[in-house]
Amino acid sequence: MSDPVPQALALWGLSGAAHDFVAGRENRVYRVRSGKGDFALRIKRPGYRTRPELESELQWLRAMHDAGLSVPLPERSLSGAFLEQVEGFDVDLIGWLDGRPLGHSGTRLDLNDAPGTFGRLGEQIARLHDACDAWRPAAGFTRCAWDLKGLLGETPIWGRFWENPTLTPDQRDILARFRQRAHQELTATLPDLDHGLIHADLVRENVLIDGDRLHLIDFDDGGFGFRLFDIATALLKNMAEPDYPMMKAALLDGYRTRRPLDTDRLDLFMALRAVTYVGWIIPRMQEDQAPARNRRFIADADRLCRAYLGA
Template sequence: MAVFTPVSIEELIPWLSRYDVGQAQEIKGISSGIENSNFFVTTDQGEYVLTLFEKLTAQELPYYLNLMYHLAKHNIRVASPIPDRDGGILGTLCGKPAALVTKLDGNWQERPSPTHCAQVGEMMAKMHLAGKDYSLFQPNLRGLSWWQETMPQVIGYLSEENAAFLQEEVALQDAFSRTDSYGRLPFGPVHADLFRNNVMFDGERLSGFFDFYFAGNDTWLFDVAVAVNDWCIRLDTGEFDDARLTAFLEAYQRVRSFTADEDAAWQTILRAAALRFWISRLYDFYLPRSAEMLTPHDPTHFERILRLRAASTASLSL
């Protein structure tokens, strides 16, 4: 999250009058993240989150917003869009598509424990199963084709060694995506960005997932890999913390068992998850957009994780 488009309280008040959420009292920009303009909105009835979409169009947004709404109706703990009085969940504010969503209680966990990881793993598995009957389809827009399109834009900023490594990893994922075993991996709507700061805990209880605006249809295993590459690592080294990783995977498997194809693909998909964020962080670091509140993430973090995953073996312990 960030603020690319400022919104004043004077601009908010008439826009918010379409919703049954009370009178606007305060609007405050949210600094974390890198894609949209986000704000905490306080009214005389409660607190909400307002998002102005900077890249996604009004034609693309129904996939994301309706997915959140669908999951909430299936008892998955997620931030959910709030309909206006006409039943719409997407509007326009300051010339940008905009949505108001519920604000989850609590805070995100900077230093998660195995207990936190287990709750995230369990809820992710439930989310995957709940998404099976979601009617809309959209590919993961930050998937392989995006990596291939973006690599030429960032590779010139890299050392010769890192440029070669990046090309090799993209080629490996391209080859794997063409295999029969990849085609057999369970597939459906995924969050695709479930980092620590996209999950809220109220005390020790998971209160919900949010920021679904990188969601798309992909392998469920990719979603798991993205999550454990953040939730279950030591941030200073990128290495897995075995207790947290075991807690996450075991909790997930109590809801949905991994397949033999998923076990065989695990290391490759862990590499794919690290590669996706290395490329996106390279792009955001070297080709940043202007924003009032934005600090690009250091891309070397995911380069390190990718090198670790490429050099190791991994199993889902089937």
């Protein structure tokens, strides 16, 4: 079945606009070119987010744009809504941001000045957290929670990572021990941890380089969580880079130019971020390249959890 793109575009007054498919997973995304500008039409995967969550994301994006962050700007349809429904699919239209991704998973970064870029990224993450703290969402705002329950409870946001069917008995034991120890540490330190709205998915593909500017895109998984989770996400996929120590230091320093940051528990959050992928991949095992990604996710999680446990 083809996506209802022409029907969706008509709701924004863009009938006949040129469009090209550019990506598909949680959203099926089309780049739309029109006399009014370029946009991203997003057709949502049914069941991934509730309608109130999707509407809240668009309110959040609008507020972050108004606060000066370089994020996609949601567009109202002809009816005045940010979110519409077409043939059973929730759809929205957001501004298109030019630029190239910071990088791609599984390949080496190709940056002229990696530490400088990560310094700017750290500053942008701090600006995002500042803007989120200053914003007061309207009643009814709802997003997922990357909290103790959402990370380590019985039904984590991205799945029961300790039940990944490809884990060896030893790996399963390490992840179970990590889950227990991490739960204890987080429970004991909750009052000390910076918490609020976070992007939660600042991987390479969701940071666009546009000259001297960095754009932050794809807030699909954003919600309430620990600020160190955003830091860990931005770092995790870059640990194999030759310049990683300098990149890490630059990102932390960049963040601290705008906002305090306590990194005493960063190793815990690196491991927490790694195990989320071990759960995320479970329902996606039949996708192309899933076996290789699964092996990589498990290897990363096993290594970081062992380091955290001293095992």
